[in-house]
Amino acid sequence: MLRTILSRLLQTVVVVFLLVTFTFFAIHAMPGDPFADAKATSPEEKAALEAYYGLDKPLPVQYFNWWKNVISNNDFGDSIAMKGRKVSTLISESFPVSLKLGLLSLVMGISLGIPLGIIAALYHNQMLDYLAMIIAMAGICVVAFVLGPIFQINIAKPLTSLNVAGWDRPADIILPAITLCFGVAAYLARLTRGGMLDVLSQDYIRSARAKGVPPLKIITRHALRPALMPAVTFLGPAFAAIITGSFVVENIFLVPGMGQHFVLGVTSKDYNLVLGLVLFYGILMGIANLLSDLVLIFMDPKLRTS
Numbered sequence: 001m002l003r004t005i006l007s008r009l010l011q012t013v014v015v016v017f018l019l020v021t022f023t024f025f026a027i028h029a030m031p032g033d034p035f036a037d038a039k040a041t042s043p044e045e046k047a048a049l050e051a052y053y054g055l056d057k058p059l060p061v062q063y064f065n066w067w068k069n070v071i072s073n074n075d076f077g078d079s080i081a082m083k084g085r086k087v088s089t090l091i092s093e094s095f096p097v098s099l100k101l102g103l104l105s106l107v108m109g110i111s112l113g114i115p116l117g118i119i120a121a122l123y124h125n126q127m128l129d130y131l132a133m134i135i136a137m138a139g140i141c142v143v144a145f146v147l148g149p150i151f152q153i154n155i156a157k158p159l160t161s162l163n164v165a166g167w168d169r170p171a172d173i174i175l176p177a178i179t180l181c182f183g184v185a186a187y188l189a190r191l192t193r194g195g196m197l198d199v200l201s202q203d204y205i206r207s208a209r210a211k212g213v214p215p216l217k218i219i220t221r222h223a224l225r226p227a228l229m230p231a232v233t234f235l236g237p238a239f240a241a242i243i244t245g246s247f248v249v250e251n252i253f254l255v256p257g258m259g260q261h262f263v264l265g266v267t268s269k270d271y272n273l274v275l276g277l278v279l280f281y282g283i284l285m286g287i288a289n290l291l292s293d294l295v296l297i298f299m300d301p302k303l304r305t306s
Contacts, residue, residue, distance in 0.1 A: 008293060012286025016279065023278045024063055027271055034080045034269040053080060053272075066275060076276030081268040087276035090261050095280075097167070098250070098257035102242040104177040109184030109238070114231060116185065117192025118219070121227075124197060132189060139186025147179045148252035165254040176253045180246060184238050188231050195227035225299055232299065236292025240285035 034055075035046050050056040054065055069075050076087035113136075120132035156162040156175055163172050199205065200223055208218050243258075250259030258277060265273035 004293060004297065005290065008286070008290045012283070012290070016282035016286065019282045020275060020279050021063075024066070024271075024275060025059070027266075027269065027274055028059060028062075030269060032269050034271070053078065055271075066272075070279070076279070077272035079265075079270055079273045081264050081270040081273065087272050090273065091258065091276060091280055094256060094258045094261060097255060098243055098246055098259065101173060101176055101180065101246055101250075101255060101257060102239065104173060105180035105242050105246075106184060106235075106239050108177055108181035109188060109242075110235075112181065113185035113188025114192050114228070116189040117194075117231070118196055118224075118227075120189065120193040121196035121200065122219075129193075133193070136186040136189040139182040139189075142182070144179050144183065145248045145252065147182060148176075148249055151175045151179060152252070165252070167254065167256050172253070172255075176246075176249050176255055179249050179253075180242055184242060187234060187238070191230040191234055192228065195230045196223060199223045199227040229296065229300065232295050233292060235295075236289040237285070240281070240288040243281070243284060 035049055047056070054062055057065070066077065069077060074088075076091070079085045079087050079090060082090065116132045116136065120129045120136075123129045152164045152175070156164045161171060162175060163169065166172055205218060205223060208222055209215075213222075246255075246257060247259035247262050249255070250257045251263060261273055262277050264270065265277065
Protein backbone atom coordinates (compact mmCIF):
# COMPACT_ATOMS: atom_id res chain seq x y z
CA MET A 1 0.00 0.00 0.00
CA LEU A 2 2.87 2.36 0.81
CA ARG A 3 4.30 1.78 -2.66
CA THR A 4 0.93 2.63 -4.20
CA ILE A 5 0.64 5.85 -2.21
CA LEU A 6 4.17 6.95 -3.11
CA SER A 7 3.63 6.07 -6.76
CA ARG A 8 0.38 8.05 -6.93
CA LEU A 9 1.96 11.02 -5.17
CA LEU A 10 4.86 11.02 -7.64
CA GLN A 11 2.45 10.82 -10.56
CA THR A 12 0.45 13.71 -9.11
CA VAL A 13 3.56 15.88 -8.79
CA VAL A 14 4.56 15.20 -12.41
CA VAL A 15 1.05 15.74 -13.80
CA VAL A 16 0.51 18.96 -11.82
CA PHE A 17 3.88 20.33 -12.89
CA LEU A 18 3.16 19.64 -16.57
CA LEU A 19 -0.37 21.04 -16.23
CA VAL A 20 0.80 24.30 -14.67
CA THR A 21 3.63 24.61 -17.19
CA PHE A 22 1.28 24.20 -20.13
CA THR A 23 -1.22 26.64 -18.60
CA PHE A 24 1.49 29.24 -17.94
CA PHE A 25 2.69 29.42 -21.53
CA ALA A 26 -0.80 28.96 -23.01
CA ILE A 27 -2.34 31.90 -21.13
CA HIS A 28 0.64 34.11 -21.95
CA ALA A 29 0.19 33.21 -25.63
CA MET A 30 -3.42 34.41 -25.58
CA PRO A 31 -4.01 37.75 -27.28
CA GLY A 32 -4.87 40.68 -25.07
CA ASP A 33 -3.48 42.79 -22.27
CA PRO A 34 -4.31 42.34 -18.56
CA PHE A 35 -4.22 46.14 -18.15
CA ALA A 36 -6.34 46.95 -21.20
CA ASP A 37 -9.44 47.68 -19.11
CA ALA A 38 -7.66 50.08 -16.78
CA LYS A 39 -9.04 53.59 -17.27
CA ALA A 40 -6.71 56.39 -18.33
CA THR A 41 -3.60 54.24 -18.03
CA SER A 42 -0.62 56.06 -19.46
CA PRO A 43 2.36 54.16 -20.89
CA GLU A 44 4.34 55.05 -17.76
CA GLU A 45 1.64 53.71 -15.45
CA LYS A 46 1.32 50.55 -17.54
CA ALA A 47 5.08 50.01 -17.38
CA ALA A 48 4.98 50.50 -13.59
CA LEU A 49 2.16 47.93 -13.27
CA GLU A 50 4.06 45.42 -15.40
CA ALA A 51 7.15 45.93 -13.26
CA TYR A 52 5.12 45.52 -10.06
CA TYR A 53 3.65 42.19 -11.21
CA GLY A 54 6.92 41.07 -12.80
CA LEU A 55 5.47 41.02 -16.31
CA ASP A 56 8.32 43.11 -17.74
CA LYS A 57 10.71 40.17 -17.51
CA PRO A 58 11.17 37.40 -20.09
CA LEU A 59 8.74 34.50 -19.89
CA PRO A 60 11.27 31.93 -18.57
CA VAL A 61 12.18 34.34 -15.76
CA GLN A 62 8.51 34.92 -14.93
CA TYR A 63 7.96 31.15 -14.91
CA PHE A 64 10.88 30.53 -12.58
CA ASN A 65 9.91 33.40 -10.26
CA TRP A 66 6.32 32.13 -10.00
CA TRP A 67 7.42 28.65 -8.97
CA LYS A 68 10.00 30.11 -6.59
CA ASN A 69 7.32 32.25 -4.92
CA VAL A 70 4.96 29.26 -4.60
CA ILE A 71 7.56 26.85 -3.20
CA SER A 72 9.46 29.21 -0.91
CA ASN A 73 6.65 31.52 0.28
CA ASN A 74 3.53 29.35 -0.26
CA ASP A 75 2.10 32.32 -2.13
CA PHE A 76 0.36 32.36 -5.51
CA GLY A 77 0.94 36.09 -5.91
CA ASP A 78 -1.41 39.07 -6.20
CA SER A 79 -4.50 39.05 -8.37
CA ILE A 80 -4.24 41.44 -11.31
CA ALA A 81 -7.99 41.73 -11.92
CA MET A 82 -8.88 42.12 -8.23
CA LYS A 83 -6.26 44.58 -7.11
CA GLY A 84 -5.12 44.35 -3.53
CA ARG A 85 -6.28 40.73 -3.12
CA LYS A 86 -4.04 37.71 -2.77
CA VAL A 87 -4.85 34.70 -4.95
CA SER A 88 -4.48 32.42 -1.92
CA THR A 89 -7.04 34.54 -0.06
CA LEU A 90 -9.52 34.32 -2.92
CA ILE A 91 -9.13 30.54 -3.04
CA SER A 92 -9.50 30.11 0.73
CA GLU A 93 -12.69 32.20 0.71
CA SER A 94 -14.39 30.54 -2.26
CA PHE A 95 -13.23 26.92 -2.02
CA PRO A 96 -15.49 26.00 0.95
CA VAL A 97 -18.51 27.02 -1.13
CA SER A 98 -17.42 24.90 -4.11
CA LEU A 99 -16.52 22.00 -1.80
CA LYS A 100 -19.92 22.10 -0.09
CA LEU A 101 -21.70 22.16 -3.44
CA GLY A 102 -19.48 19.39 -4.83
CA LEU A 103 -19.87 17.07 -1.84
CA LEU A 104 -23.66 17.40 -1.85
CA SER A 105 -23.75 16.80 -5.60
CA LEU A 106 -21.56 13.71 -5.23
CA VAL A 107 -23.73 12.27 -2.44
CA MET A 108 -26.85 12.89 -4.51
CA GLY A 109 -25.23 11.33 -7.58
CA ILE A 110 -24.23 8.22 -5.62
CA SER A 111 -27.66 7.94 -4.01
CA LEU A 112 -29.35 8.10 -7.40
CA GLY A 113 -26.89 6.40 -9.76
CA ILE A 114 -25.91 3.23 -7.86
CA PRO A 115 -29.48 2.10 -6.99
CA LEU A 116 -30.54 2.88 -10.55
CA GLY A 117 -27.74 0.69 -11.91
CA ILE A 118 -28.57 -2.16 -9.53
CA ILE A 119 -32.25 -2.07 -10.49
CA ALA A 120 -31.34 -2.04 -14.20
CA ALA A 121 -29.09 -5.10 -13.76
CA LEU A 122 -31.65 -7.06 -11.73
CA TYR A 123 -34.32 -6.41 -14.38
CA HIS A 124 -32.00 -6.90 -17.34
CA ASN A 125 -33.70 -6.41 -20.73
CA GLN A 126 -36.98 -5.55 -19.05
CA MET A 127 -38.93 -2.32 -18.84
CA LEU A 128 -37.19 -1.08 -15.69
CA ASP A 129 -33.80 -1.69 -17.31
CA TYR A 130 -34.75 0.30 -20.40
CA LEU A 131 -36.23 3.12 -18.32
CA ALA A 132 -33.15 3.36 -16.10
CA MET A 133 -30.79 3.45 -19.07
CA ILE A 134 -32.90 6.10 -20.82
CA ILE A 135 -32.58 8.27 -17.70
CA ALA A 136 -28.84 7.58 -17.57
CA MET A 137 -28.35 8.41 -21.25
CA ALA A 138 -30.30 11.65 -20.79
CA GLY A 139 -28.06 12.56 -17.86
CA ILE A 140 -24.98 12.01 -20.03
CA CYS A 141 -26.24 13.85 -23.10
CA VAL A 142 -27.92 16.88 -21.50
CA VAL A 143 -25.12 19.10 -20.21
CA ALA A 144 -25.20 21.25 -17.09
CA PHE A 145 -25.51 24.60 -18.86
CA VAL A 146 -28.75 23.32 -20.44
CA LEU A 147 -30.16 21.74 -17.28
CA GLY A 148 -29.45 24.82 -15.15
CA PRO A 149 -31.69 27.27 -17.06
CA ILE A 150 -34.38 24.57 -17.40
CA PHE A 151 -34.48 24.16 -13.62
CA GLN A 152 -34.46 27.91 -13.12
CA ILE A 153 -37.44 28.47 -15.42
CA ASN A 154 -39.53 25.41 -14.60
CA ILE A 155 -38.74 24.82 -10.91
CA ALA A 156 -37.30 27.90 -9.21
CA LYS A 157 -39.44 30.51 -10.96
CA PRO A 158 -42.83 29.02 -10.01
CA LEU A 159 -41.75 28.25 -6.43
CA THR A 160 -41.26 31.08 -3.96
CA SER A 161 -39.18 28.85 -1.68
CA LEU A 162 -36.33 28.65 -4.20
CA ASN A 163 -34.35 31.51 -5.69
CA VAL A 164 -33.61 31.51 -9.40
CA ALA A 165 -30.02 32.50 -8.55
CA GLY A 166 -28.03 33.61 -5.54
CA TRP A 167 -26.53 32.22 -2.37
CA ASP A 168 -28.55 33.89 0.39
CA ARG A 169 -30.51 30.97 1.85
CA PRO A 170 -29.64 27.34 2.66
CA ALA A 171 -32.16 26.18 0.05
CA ASP A 172 -30.15 27.93 -2.69
CA ILE A 173 -27.79 24.96 -2.86
CA ILE A 174 -30.52 22.55 -3.98
CA LEU A 175 -30.85 23.40 -7.68
CA PRO A 176 -27.09 23.75 -8.38
CA ALA A 177 -26.46 20.42 -6.63
CA ILE A 178 -29.20 18.68 -8.64
CA THR A 179 -27.80 20.15 -11.84
CA LEU A 180 -24.32 18.87 -11.08
CA CYS A 181 -25.34 15.43 -9.83
CA PHE A 182 -27.14 14.31 -12.99
CA GLY A 183 -24.01 13.57 -15.02
CA VAL A 184 -22.34 11.70 -12.16
CA ALA A 185 -25.49 9.68 -11.45
CA ALA A 186 -25.78 8.74 -15.13
CA TYR A 187 -22.23 7.38 -15.37
CA LEU A 188 -22.52 5.59 -12.02
CA ALA A 189 -25.75 3.94 -13.14
CA ARG A 190 -24.17 2.58 -16.31
CA LEU A 191 -20.99 1.43 -14.53
CA THR A 192 -22.94 -0.21 -11.70
CA ARG A 193 -25.25 -1.96 -14.16
CA GLY A 194 -22.31 -3.34 -16.14
CA GLY A 195 -20.46 -4.46 -13.02
CA MET A 196 -23.55 -6.08 -11.53
CA LEU A 197 -24.38 -7.95 -14.75
CA ASP A 198 -20.82 -9.27 -14.91
CA VAL A 199 -20.84 -10.45 -11.29
CA LEU A 200 -24.31 -12.02 -11.49
CA SER A 201 -23.11 -14.22 -14.35
CA GLN A 202 -20.23 -15.69 -12.30
CA ASP A 203 -20.20 -19.34 -11.20
CA TYR A 204 -20.20 -18.62 -7.47
CA ILE A 205 -23.40 -16.59 -7.82
CA ARG A 206 -25.08 -19.46 -9.67
CA SER A 207 -23.87 -21.83 -6.95
CA ALA A 208 -25.34 -19.61 -4.24
CA ARG A 209 -28.66 -19.54 -6.08
CA ALA A 210 -28.60 -23.31 -6.45
CA LYS A 211 -28.05 -23.68 -2.70
CA GLY A 212 -31.16 -21.63 -2.03
CA VAL A 213 -29.49 -18.46 -0.73
CA PRO A 214 -32.08 -15.62 -0.65
CA PRO A 215 -31.74 -13.18 -3.56
CA LEU A 216 -31.32 -10.17 -1.26
CA LYS A 217 -28.44 -11.89 0.56
CA ILE A 218 -26.81 -12.82 -2.75
CA ILE A 219 -26.85 -9.18 -3.81
CA THR A 220 -25.73 -7.61 -0.53
CA ARG A 221 -23.23 -10.28 0.63
CA HIS A 222 -21.76 -11.67 -2.58
CA ALA A 223 -22.43 -9.45 -5.59
CA LEU A 224 -22.49 -5.84 -4.45
CA ARG A 225 -18.86 -5.30 -3.44
CA PRO A 226 -17.20 -6.65 -6.63
CA ALA A 227 -19.93 -5.06 -8.77
CA LEU A 228 -19.16 -1.62 -7.35
CA MET A 229 -15.45 -1.75 -8.25
CA PRO A 230 -15.87 0.10 -11.58
CA ALA A 231 -18.09 2.71 -9.90
CA VAL A 232 -15.57 3.30 -7.10
CA THR A 233 -12.83 3.72 -9.70
CA PHE A 234 -14.93 6.47 -11.26
CA LEU A 235 -15.67 8.27 -7.99
CA GLY A 236 -12.23 9.88 -7.59
CA PRO A 237 -12.20 11.57 -11.01
CA ALA A 238 -15.93 12.25 -10.63
CA PHE A 239 -15.42 14.27 -7.46
CA ALA A 240 -12.66 16.30 -9.07
CA ALA A 241 -14.81 16.74 -12.18
CA ILE A 242 -17.71 18.02 -10.07
CA ILE A 243 -15.50 20.59 -8.37
CA THR A 244 -13.84 21.73 -11.60
CA GLY A 245 -17.01 21.36 -13.65
CA SER A 246 -18.97 23.58 -11.32
CA PHE A 247 -17.61 26.70 -13.08
CA VAL A 248 -20.56 26.91 -15.46
CA VAL A 249 -23.15 25.96 -12.85
CA GLU A 250 -21.77 28.47 -10.35
CA ASN A 251 -22.04 31.23 -12.92
CA ILE A 252 -25.58 30.22 -13.91
CA PHE A 253 -26.83 30.20 -10.31
CA LEU A 254 -24.52 33.02 -9.09
CA VAL A 255 -22.82 30.78 -6.54
CA PRO A 256 -19.82 32.56 -4.92
CA GLY A 257 -17.48 29.62 -5.47
CA MET A 258 -14.20 29.24 -7.30
CA GLY A 259 -15.84 29.16 -10.71
CA GLN A 260 -16.33 32.94 -10.77
CA HIS A 261 -12.62 33.48 -10.16
CA PHE A 262 -11.59 31.09 -12.90
CA VAL A 263 -13.84 32.79 -15.46
CA LEU A 264 -12.62 36.21 -14.32
CA GLY A 265 -9.00 35.09 -14.50
CA VAL A 266 -9.30 33.79 -18.06
CA THR A 267 -11.31 36.73 -19.44
CA SER A 268 -9.06 39.35 -17.81
CA LYS A 269 -5.79 37.44 -18.35
CA ASP A 270 -5.10 37.39 -14.63
CA TYR A 271 -2.07 35.11 -14.86
CA ASN A 272 -1.56 34.61 -11.14
CA LEU A 273 -5.22 33.82 -10.50
CA VAL A 274 -5.46 31.25 -13.30
CA LEU A 275 -2.18 29.55 -12.38
CA GLY A 276 -3.11 29.42 -8.70
CA LEU A 277 -6.47 27.84 -9.47
CA VAL A 278 -4.94 25.33 -11.91
CA LEU A 279 -2.30 24.31 -9.36
CA PHE A 280 -4.91 24.00 -6.63
CA TYR A 281 -7.28 21.95 -8.78
CA GLY A 282 -4.45 19.72 -9.98
CA ILE A 283 -3.49 18.85 -6.41
CA LEU A 284 -7.15 18.30 -5.52
CA MET A 285 -7.55 15.93 -8.47
CA GLY A 286 -4.49 13.96 -7.40
CA ILE A 287 -5.80 13.61 -3.84
CA ALA A 288 -9.22 12.48 -5.09
CA ASN A 289 -7.65 9.82 -7.31
CA LEU A 290 -5.43 8.62 -4.45
CA LEU A 291 -8.41 8.24 -2.13
CA SER A 292 -10.25 6.32 -4.84
CA ASP A 293 -7.30 3.93 -5.21
CA LEU A 294 -7.12 3.39 -1.45
CA VAL A 295 -10.83 2.53 -1.32
CA LEU A 296 -10.31 0.01 -4.12
CA ILE A 297 -7.43 -1.58 -2.22
CA PHE A 298 -9.62 -1.83 0.86
CA MET A 299 -12.45 -3.44 -1.12
CA ASP A 300 -10.37 -5.93 -3.12
CA PRO A 301 -8.06 -8.31 -1.18
CA LYS A 302 -6.19 -9.14 -4.41
CA LEU A 303 -5.00 -5.55 -4.70
CA ARG A 304 -3.76 -5.62 -1.09
CA THR A 305 -1.66 -8.73 -1.67
CA SER A 306 -0.28 -7.41 -4.97
